[in-house]
Amino acid sequence: MFPILTDAWRWLNRVCGFDTVDSFPPGHPYARTHWNGAYFDIASDLTPEQIEHSICERISNTPSIFVYIGNPTPAMQRALLSLIEARMRRSGGVPAELLAMLINAYRSPYTLDAVPGLRAAIVQSDGDAQQVLNFLGAMPAAFNVIEA
Structure with a gap:
């Protein structure tokens, strides 16, 4: 009787959004993406699109939490790329810590x-931040990434 009650309690918590999730649901295109629940309080009743949007907002507000995401989605990476670009425009320097998180x-x-060819550029440059920035700066403006 007790296992039935605990299963029902878990189901009710999940359906009502009282439980938190740390990955996208199985079968989702980004099912391998996961995050540390201690840094992301994502309610279980959100849709995958809402989850991704929420995480992207959190990255925009606190970029250091990007390190707690495994296999970030392209949208999450673009949120970090936009922060890299903004910091480069403001200070003129390279935000090495943000670029290191992306690499x-x-x-x-x-x-x-997140950008076609980014993995190849990182592998080819052996993780050199300046070469990765050069690659991102050479991308067409339609990708809305860094202008070097």
């Missing part, structure tokens, strides 16, 4: 390219 995300073979 480290590509250590996983399951991280999808």
